[in-house]
Amino acid sequence: MSYVILDLEWNGSYCKKLHRYINEIIEFGAVKIDECMNMVDSFSMLVKPQIGKKLNSHIANLTHITNDELFDSDNTFLKTLSRFENFVGDSILLTWGTSDILALLENYMYYTGNKRLPFMKYYCDLQYYCEKKLNVYNPATQLGLQNCADMLGIGSNEEQLHRAHTDAELSYNCFKELYSPMDIGRYISPADDRFYRKITFKNRQLTDINNPMIDKSKMYFDCDECGIRAEQITRFKVKNKSFVANFRCPKCRKLFKGKITARLKFDGVTLNKKIVTPNKVELSDD
Numbered sequence: 001m002s003y004v005i006l007d008l009e010w011n012g013s014y015c016k017k018l019h020r021y022i023n024e025i026i027e028f029g030a031v032k033i034d035e036c037m038n039m040v041d042s043f044s045m046l047v048k049p050q051i052g053k054k055l056n057s058h059i060a061n062l063t064h065i066t067n068d069e070l071f072d073s074d075n076t077f078l079k080t081l082s083r084f085e086n087f088v089g090d091s092i093l094l095t096w097g098t099s100d101i102l103a104l105l106e107n108y109m110y111y112t113g114n115k116r117l118p119f120m121k122y123y124c125d126l127q128y129y130c131e132k133k134l135n136v137y138n139p140a141t142q143l144g145l146q147n148c149a150d151m152l153g154i155g156s157n158e159e160q161l162h163r164a165h166t167d168a169e170l171s172y173n174c175f176k177e178l179y180s181p182m183d184i185g186r187y188i189s190p191a192d193d194r195f196y197r198k199i200t201f202k203n204r205q206l207t208d209i210n211n212p213m214i215d216k217s218k219m220y221f222d223c224d225e226c227g228i229r230a231e232q233i234t235r236f237k238v239k240n241k242s243f244v245a246n247f248r249c250p251k252c253r254k255l256f257k258g259k260i261t262a263r264l265k266f267d268g269v270t271l272n273k274k275i276v277t278p279n280k281v282e283l284s285d286d
């Protein structure tokens with residue numbers, strides 16, 4: 001068993017054919033790792049853009065890639081991809097978060113019309129794995145690669161950062177630190193229909209309180225001082241895409257606003273609850 005960690009750089013290019021911007025891939029960087037966490041091979045290729053005519057200045061500044069070196073190469077996306085396909089072989093593919101996979105899919109679909117990446121058999125989101133292993137997983141925020149490296153005391157070459165190969169190598173160093181053969185299997189999923197539905201799923205906030213996906217029985221609050229279930233004294237109203245109602249603690253009589261945000265994600269609806277200022281003036285507004 002081997003792993004390939006892939007990192008991509010891309011440029012936002014306006015595509016006339018699609019009438020929208022597309023994240024046009026301009027560089028592939030990857031490392032191959034054996035099951036003992038040795039780096040056994042590496043891959044680095046610039047991709048000549050075929051949609052965009054020049055690099056956006058912030059991408060040029062970020063990556064230090066120049067227009068000359070980029071447009072002088074004759075590696076088209078499909079040519080690079082076919083070499084990358086050979087490089088991956090039957091390895092498990094890893095990326096830091098799913099945005100690289102989504103960019104790869106977008107580019108692949110643009111050139112081939114195919115909605116699946118045929119060379120990807122198994123996938124592991126390395127960002128999620130590292131968040132879990134470091135005990136910092138939080139669905140509301142994401143751990144940056146540089147932050148992860150800092151947490152692990154891994155130094156990086158600032159100059160070379162944001163180049164695909166350097167980022168892939170930095171990801172590898174983080175992976176090596178946190179890798180456990182005992183639990184990695186739980187984080188690897190086959191690239192099947194469910195996988196594609198999941199990564200392409202658009203999370204959104206639910207604003208209709210009558211949506212049957214919202215479990216009303218979970219829309220309660222406990223008094224933050226007494227810890228006992230508060231009485232709901234007004235009906236939920238929608239405010240700034242959240243549901244807000246007034247509550248009162250039956251014990252200490254404290255009044256407060258309970259605010260619930262319902263987010264629809266691939267795995268279902270998550271309710272985020274927040275107790276808002278127990279301000280009498282504000283409470284009487286409703």
Ligand SMILES: [Zn+2]
Nearest residue numbers: 223226249252
């Ligand atoms: Zn109370």
